[in-house]
Amino acid sequence: MSELRLRTVDAFTDQAFAGNPAGVVVLTGLPTAKWMAALAGELNLAETAFVIAEELPDADYRLRWFTPAVEVDMCGHATLAAAHCLFEDGAASPVRFATRSGVLTVWALPDGSLAMDFPANAAVEIPLSEELAGRVEAALGARPVWLGRGGTDDLLVELADARTVRELAPDLAAVARFEVRGIIVTAAADADGHDFVSRFFGPRVGVPEDPVTGSAHTVLGPYWAAKLGRSELVGLQVSARSGVVGVSLRGDRVQLTGRAVSMLDARLAPAAMPASLPGASTLPRAST
Incomplete structure (x- = not known):
């Protein structure tokens, strides 16, 4: 079985141990929602982002977000963290995510920050x-x-x-x-x-x-x-x-801009792997 990479990223900050930590898992196959929810609960971070590479008409990846309790319709900091990981792995800017809130696009800016296009949600x-x-x-x-x-x-x-x-x-x-x-x-x-x-x-x-x-x-x-x-x-x-x-x-859109810091780069143990994942991410580890 292929290894599965798990990362944590501090989002909306340029310093370690600040901002909002998010888990990020990049997959080449679609696991069950039950497994994603279980992993998010195990990590116990505000959100864990699951990035799924698949053929999509208007996006590069599917993106889903889970708190320790529920799947949510929108999450800014975990989107920032997910894009940060993809750019670290060499993905071209911009990246487009298909989500419950429509297609969200993220650009890498020259100053090292990331800009995200989200729907405006006026109160x-x-x-x-x-x-x-x-x-x-x-x-x-x-x-x-x-x-x-x-x-x-x-x-x-x-x-x-x-x-x-x-x-x-x-x-x-x-x-x-x-x-x-x-x-x-x-x-x-x-x-x-x-x-x-x-x-x-x-x-x-x-x-x-x-x-x-x-x-x-x-x-x-x-x-x-x-x-x-x-x-x-x-x-x-x-x-x-x-x-x-x-x-x-x-x-009717809002551009959110922030920075992110990689904090942890690990592999899931075999016992934690999803039972019937068609294929785990083969993206290389970022150099340390």
């Missing part, structure tokens, strides 16, 4: 009744200034200031009772070089707090572009690991 405002504001405050520990629902099936909550966002200690059990993928909290940035700050909580999908959430920036970008009157923005996700996401609004 629709939800009237803040006293009852709803109180429920959100009870879950987050801070009073909402604005509330909306984005196309990623997340709640977007603007808070009073960046310090409040940084110091949040939410009740994750209460957050999980909201029937959404997760809650994005945000405020205007309080430091030069960034336009807004954010955090993301998704206990309902097995991610208590996501360190840096690319998909959330498809909601944050349109929101802050409208508030600030600019289409080019920089977001800082202020989790404990932290990460930076460049955001550029382009009609």
Whole structure:
């Protein structure tokens, strides 16, 4: 049986042990969803990306994302990590991924960063009744200034200031009772070089707090572009690991820009291999 390569990559950062770690597995055959879910659960990272090389009419690879609990429709940081691995292996830029969110294209830029084309997911405002504001405050520990629902099936909550966002200690059990993928909290940035700050909580999908959430920036970008009157923005996700996401609004699309750092390059043990995979990836190991 061919060996199967497993990598982890820190996304939306240029430093090791920062940004958002993602697992990446490149395959030349299609395993079962049960096996992909089991491997993602074993890794216990926010997301694991499975890149499947197959003949497609408008894409180079199929891409699927799994949290430790569920398969998701969109994931920015694991897409960045997957493209980073392919470019390290010598793939030509751009690469096109067929996903649940349509075809997503990633380019390698001259400065070493990667740019990803995603659909924009502007949030629709939800009237803040006293009852709803109180429920959100009870879950987050801070009073909402604005509330909306984005196309990623997340709640977007603007808070009073960046310090409040940084110091949040939410009740994750209460957050999980909201029937959404997760809650994005945000405020205007309080430091030069960034336009807004954010955090993301998704206990309902097995991610208590996501360190840096690319998909959330498809909601944050349109929101802050409208508030600030600019289409080019920089977001800082202020989790404990932290990460930076460049955001550029382009009609009904959002270009997300970031960097990535390879962290681990390993082989799955025979016991972990899928039972009936037509063929494992034969891509060479990156030199170390």
